[in-house]
Amino acid sequence: MKILIISEYIAPLQSIASVRWTKIAKYIRAAHPEAEITVLTDQKEFGPGGQKKDVLLERDMAAFHRYWQVPKGRRMKLYEALKHQNAGQVQSAEQTAYSQSPVQPALLKRELLLAVRDEKERISYSQTMAFLKDKTLDFDVIVSTYGPAWPHLVAERIKKRCPRAVWIADFRDPYAKHTDAPLAFRRHDRFVRRHCAAADVLTKVLDSLYINEPAGARVEVVTNGYDPAERRPSLPPRRFDLVFTGTLYGEKTDLGVFFRLLRELKEEGVLDEEHARLVYAGGQGREALAMAKKQGAEAFLEDKGVLARQQAFALQQSAAVLLQTGWNEARAQCMWTGKTYEYMMTGKPIAYVVTGDMPHSLPAQNIHRLGGVCYEQCRHEETYPALKGYILEKYQEWKRTGEVTIRRDEAYVAGYSYQRIAEQVWRLMEEKRAQGRS
Incomplete structure (x- = not known):
C-alpha cells in the first residue's frame, strides 16, 4: 500500500x-x-x-x-x-x-x-x-x-x-x-x-x-x-516536585490553584517549603511567575524554561505529581492532550485543573482511571478540597516512604x-x- x-x-x-x-x-x-x-x-x-x-x-x-x-x-x-x-x-x-x-x-x-x-x-x-x-x-x-x-x-x-x-x-x-x-x-x-x-x-x-x-x-x-517504546521507569522523587511541562494559555490555564494550595499547606504547618516545588518547563515562565505572585507563593516556583522532549521526559520521571491544565466550555470541550499521554507513560499521579463554566469535563469523569484527581474551577467548592487533600496525601506518603504510588486502570491506559x-x-x-x- x-x-x-x-x-x-x-x-x-x-x-x-x-x-x-x-x-x-x-x-x-x-x-x-x-x-x-x-x-x-x-x-x-x-x-x-x-x-x-x-x-x-x-x-x-x-x-x-x-x-x-x-x-x-x-x-x-x-x-x-x-x-x-x-x-x-x-x-x-x-x-x-x-x-x-x-x-x-x-x-x-x-x-x-x-x-x-x-x-x-x-x-x-x-x-x-x-x-x-x-x-x-x-x-x-x-x-x-x-x-x-x-x-x-x-x-x-x-x-x-x-x-x-x-x-x-x-x-x-x-x-x-x-x-x-x-x-x-x-x-x-x-x-x-x-x-x-x-x-x-x-x-x-x-x-x-x-x-x-x-x-x-x-x-x-x-x-x-503514547509510544510504548518511549516508556521509562518511574524514579523515586528526591523532592516533592509538582511538575508542569508545556504551554500556558493565558487566563484559560490556571497553575494558580496549585500555588494557593502549596501556600495554604505551608501555613497550616503540614508541608515544609524546602521539600516542595512547582517546577515549570515551558516558554511562559513570566506567566507562571505572575500566577505564583498572585497567590503569594513565588518561593515555590522553579522555572526550567523550554526543554527538549527527552529532557521533559526525564523531569516527568522524577516528579512527585504531574500537573495538567485545560478548559471546558460550550465551544471547546476539555480532553486528554498530547501531554496527558506522555504523563500516562510515567505511572505518576496526575492532577488536572480545568477552567471554564461547563462542569463534569472528560478529565473529571475519567481521571480516576489514571489514578489522579481533577479540579474544576466552576465547581470550586466541591473539587478544591479534593485536590488539596490529594496533594497532601501524596506529600505525606512521600515523607513516609520516599515514593508516590497510584492505582489505575491499566487496560484503559493501554488503549492509548x-x-x-x-x-x-x-x-x-x-x-x-x-x-x-x-
Whole structure:
C-alpha cells in the first residue's frame, strides 16, 4: 500500500503535534512492512534561532520511504519577513485570543491577524502544488491533517486528480475555534464542508471535537496516544516536585490553584517549603511567575524554561505529581492532550485543573482511571478540597516512604498506545480501499 501523509507537524520537528502521524506511520510500518510511506511537509529551518529537532522523533523517520520538503517560495519569504518585522504587534494580537473579554480594538487586531494567517494557508497551498507539478502521485491512500489547513487544500486537489485514492482528512484540533474573532470563525466554520467534502473519511481525536463535517460524511475517532517504546521507569522523587511541562494559555490555564494550595499547606504547618516545588518547563515562565505572585507563593516556583522532549521526559520521571491544565466550555470541550499521554507513560499521579463554566469535563469523569484527581474551577467548592487533600496525601506518603504510588486502570491506559491506534488506522485504510474496489 502506498500512503501519502501531508502534514506540517511531523518528525523531526520538535512539537507535541509532530508525534501523532510520526508514531502512526512508525507502527504501520512495523506491523506492515509492505507499506510504502511518503511524507509531504514544508521545509524547516533547524538550528540556532530556528526550529528545533526532536531526536526521539528523528529516529522514527526510518519508517518513511520518501520525505518531500516543499521549499519556501518568494511569497512565503516575504510573509515571514513581514511577520518578523511586526513581531510585537502579532504577539499583542495573539494574547487577546485567550482574554475573557477582549476590547474592540484588540478584537480588530485579532481579525486582521487571522486574515493574514489565512493568506499564509493559500501561499503554502500554492507553493506545494507547484512543488508537486512534476511528481508522480500514485498513492493508494492520502492522509492530510489539520492544523494548519493547507494539507487539506492540497489533499483536495490530489483527490480530484486521483479519485480512486482513499482520502483521510484528519483533525487534531477544530479549524473554527472558540478563540477566533467572529468573522474569522464564520470563515473557518465553512472550511470542512467546502474543502473536505470529497474525503472518504474524516478522523478526529475526540468524539465531541467540533469540525462541522458535511452531511452524511463518515467520521471516525482516532485518538492521540503514547509510544510504548518511549516508556521509562518511574524514579523515586528526591523532592516533592509538582511538575508542569508545556504551554500556558493565558487566563484559560490556571497553575494558580496549585500555588494557593502549596501556600495554604505551608501555613497550616503540614508541608515544609524546602521539600516542595512547582517546577515549570515551558516558554511562559513570566506567566507562571505572575500566577505564583498572585497567590503569594513565588518561593515555590522553579522555572526550567523550554526543554527538549527527552529532557521533559526525564523531569516527568522524577516528579512527585504531574500537573495538567485545560478548559471546558460550550465551544471547546476539555480532553486528554498530547501531554496527558506522555504523563500516562510515567505511572505518576496526575492532577488536572480545568477552567471554564461547563462542569463534569472528560478529565473529571475519567481521571480516576489514571489514578489522579481533577479540579474544576466552576465547581470550586466541591473539587478544591479534593485536590488539596490529594496533594497532601501524596506529600505525606512521600515523607513516609520516599515514593508516590497510584492505582489505575491499566487496560484503559493501554488503549492509548500508538501501536493499537496505528492498527486501527490501517484497518480503516484497508476497509475504504476494499469498498473502492467493489
